[in-house]
Amino acid sequence: MRKMIFTLLGVGALLGTSYAAQANSVLILEGYQAQAQMDDPAFREFSAERGQEFFSQNHTGGKPQTPSCTTCHTADPSGAGQTRAGKTIAPLAISKTPDRYSDFEKVEKWFRRNCTSVLGRTCSAREKGDFITFMKTR
Amino acid sequence: MLKVKALLWGGVFMMSQFSVAMADERYRPIDNPVVEKECGSCHMAFQPQMMPKRSWEKIMDGLDDHFGEDASLSADVSQEIRDYLVANAADAGWWSGKFMRGIKEGDAPMRITEMPYWVREHRKEVPARAWDDPKVKTKANCQACHRDAKRGYYDDD
Numbered sequence: 001m002r003k004m005i006f007t008l009l010g011v012g013a014l015l016g017t018s019y020a021a022q023a024n025s026v027l028i029l030e031g032y033q034a035q036a037q038m039d040d041p042a043f044r045e046f047s048a049e050r051g052q053e054f055f056s057q058n059h060t061g062g063k064p065q066t067p068s069c070t071t072c073h074t075a076d077p078s079g080a081g082q083t084r085a086g087k088t089i090a091p092l093a094i095s096k097t098p099d100r101y102s103d104f105e106k107v108e109k110w111f112r113r114n115c116t117s118v119l120g121r122t123c124s125a126r127e128k129g130d131f132i133t134f135m136k137t138r
Numbered sequence: 139m140l141k142v143k144a145l146l147w148g149g150v151f152m153m154s155q156f157s158v159a160m161a162d163e164r165y166r167p168i169d170n171p172v173v174e175k176e177c178g179s180c181h182m183a184f185q186p187q188m189m190p191k192r193s194w195e196k197i198m199d200g201l202d203d204h205f206g207e208d209a210s211l212s213a214d215v216s217q218e219i220r221d222y223l224v225a226n227a228a229d230a231g232w233w234s235g236k237f238m239r240g241i242k243e244g245d246a247p248m249r250i251t252e253m254p255y256w257v258r259e260h261r262k263e264v265p266a267r268a269w270d271d272p273k274v275k276t277k278a279n280c281q282a283c284h285r286d287a288k289r290g291y292y293d294d295d
Contacts (some may be wrong), residue, residue, distance in 0.1 A: 065206050084207065085181035086275035086282070109211075116208040 025092060025094070025100035029105070029132055034124035043126060051134025054127055059121030077138045093138035101132050163259075163292035170222045176211060177219065181278050184224040184250055185290055188237045191248040194223035205248075251277045 001053035029058055036043045058067045073088060078096050081089035090097045115123040166184040168174050169197055177183035187193060198220040201209045228237040240254030250256055273282055280287035
């Protein structure tokens with residue numbers, strides 16, 4: 001009986017954590033949505049297809065070592081990536097890493113760094129929103 | 139008199155600790171969670187005892203282009219990390235750590251693998267083909283061979 005209660009508590013805690021992570025990622029997306037609309041009043045909604053294209057394509061303007069997101073994250077977002085220094089990167093797909101987009105500062109930090117490395121500029125709110133929207137489908 | 143005696147014994151004890159510390163390759167594991175997290179995202183967070191203060195200052199001054207990567211941080215996080223690295227650098231203690239051996243005054247290597255002590259320790263023991271192993275990928279990947287490197291244990295060679 002006691003074991004069962006602990007198991008239930010454990011499952012509850014896990015569900016709670018993943019629910020909180022999802023709620024946070026929704027908030028982050030809403031923030032990007034508002035920003036994207038300010039940038040362009042004609043903007044309607046994020047697109048997983050645009051996110052996928054952005055993720056897969058080779059960009060110019062960034063550092064030669066990192067032409068694409070896939071350089072480090074590989075072409076499959078549900079698989080692990082590898083940094084240039086050999087460290088494993090947790091999958092970008094929300095199905096594999098549920099808390100991936102739940103900490104706004106962390107999300108912003110990595111977009112800032114990686115957009116600079118890959119594109120040589122910061123990413124727009126639309127690009128970030130498309131990106132996360134794509135990762136939610138994976 | 140008692141005090142003098144205690145001091146002397148303290149000195150003897152410290153010297154014995156010193157010689158023990160010289161004999162093996164152990165470094166204090168990083169005990170600052172911010173340093174551990176931020177420096178350990180893309181590579182293992184290297185123990186600050188492996189480079190002098192001036193090297194860490196240079197590293198922290200150039201995070202925008204950190205070996206070809208944008209590793210920039212917010213100002214407060216950056217300052218906390220800088221303080222920790224400098225306070226625990228190879229030349230931060232009463233006497234210099236072994237990583238200061240052979241380094242010219244004023245030289246500030248940006249890579250631990252360019253420290254004379256590191257070079258000396260790896261030159262004879264590690265054959266060239268070991269570095270070419272795809273699992274190693276880079277000399278910065280201490281853990282490829284030193285499995286407990288993160289905990290500061292490098293004696294497994």
